[in-house]
Amino acid sequence: MSEKKSTRTGTIGADTSFLIDFFKGNEDAISFMRKNAKLLRVSELVIYEFLCGNLKKSEQEIFFDAMQSFTSVNFNREAAVLASEFFRNAKKKGKTIGHQDCMISGSYLASGIRIIVTKNTEHFKHLNEISVVSY
Amino acid sequence: MGTTSITITNEAYNFLKSIKGEKSFSETILTLSRSNEDIVKFAGIFKDADTKSIENVRKEINKDWNNRR
Numbered sequence: 081m082s083e084k085k086s087t088r089t090g091t092i093g094a095d096t097s098f099l100i101d102f103f104k105g106n107e108d109a110i111s112f113m114r115k116n117a118k119l120l121r122v123s124e125l126v127i128y129e130f131l132c133g134n135l136k137k138s139e140q141e142i143f144f145d146a147m148q149s150f151t152s153v154n155f156n157r158e159a160a161v162l163a164s165e166f167f168r169n170a171k172k173k174g175k176t177i178g179h180q181d182c183m184i185s186g187s188y189l190a191s192g193i194r195i196i197v198t199k200n201t202e203h204f205k206h207l208n209e210i211s212v213v214s215y
Numbered sequence: 216m217g218t219t220s221i222t223i224t225n226e227a228y229n230f231l232k233s234i235k236g237e238k239s240f241s242e243t244i245l246t247l248s249r250s251n252e253d254i255v256k257f258a259g260i261f262k263d264a265d266t267k268s269i270e271n272v273r274k275e276i277n278k279d280w281n282n283r284r
């Protein structure tokens with residue numbers, strides 16, 4: 081297991097599903113955002129997923145403007161190591177975690193973020209190193 | 216855009232450095248200066264957008280990875 085950075089107390093990694101719900105106007109997601117915006121970080125892998133969708137150019141510009149509010153988190157070497165460990169450890173136990181879920185989790189954990197906010201708590205349930213919160 | 220030099224404590228510098236990622240120090244400070252309400256103004260702004268296509272991206276990526284040989 082690679083060496084981990086110390087946890088940044090309270091910081092939360094945003095999953096794509098949470099941001100989608102927020103932008104769609106889900107009241108619970110908006111409430112969570114209102115309370116926790118300062119603590120939220122956004123992985124560049126989440127940004128990638130947004131940009132792979134069918135947003136119009138004008139919507140993409142709004143999205144980029146909104147993302148200025150957050151510190152971004154990169155997928156670096158440490159994230160790659162952690163993500164691969166998540167995948168292999170789950171596989172050894174006969175569990176399946178999607179590669180993208182592993183990579184997003186790895187990017188957050190490499191930045192000392194151990195909490196992810198998501199609608200899809202099932203996606204991350206086999207990751208012991210990550211706590212998952214919904215809204 | 217003009218610039219101004221400031222002096223900050225090592226503690227403040229290390230904090231900014233730890234959160235800045237790829238951003239510049241100026242961008243990082245501006246990010247911190249935004250209030251929660253600055254992001255909340257974007258709530259619901261994509262209610263008519265094709266967000267389903269974004270939801271499907273994760274499935275497509277995971278499926279694509281699994282199909283690679």
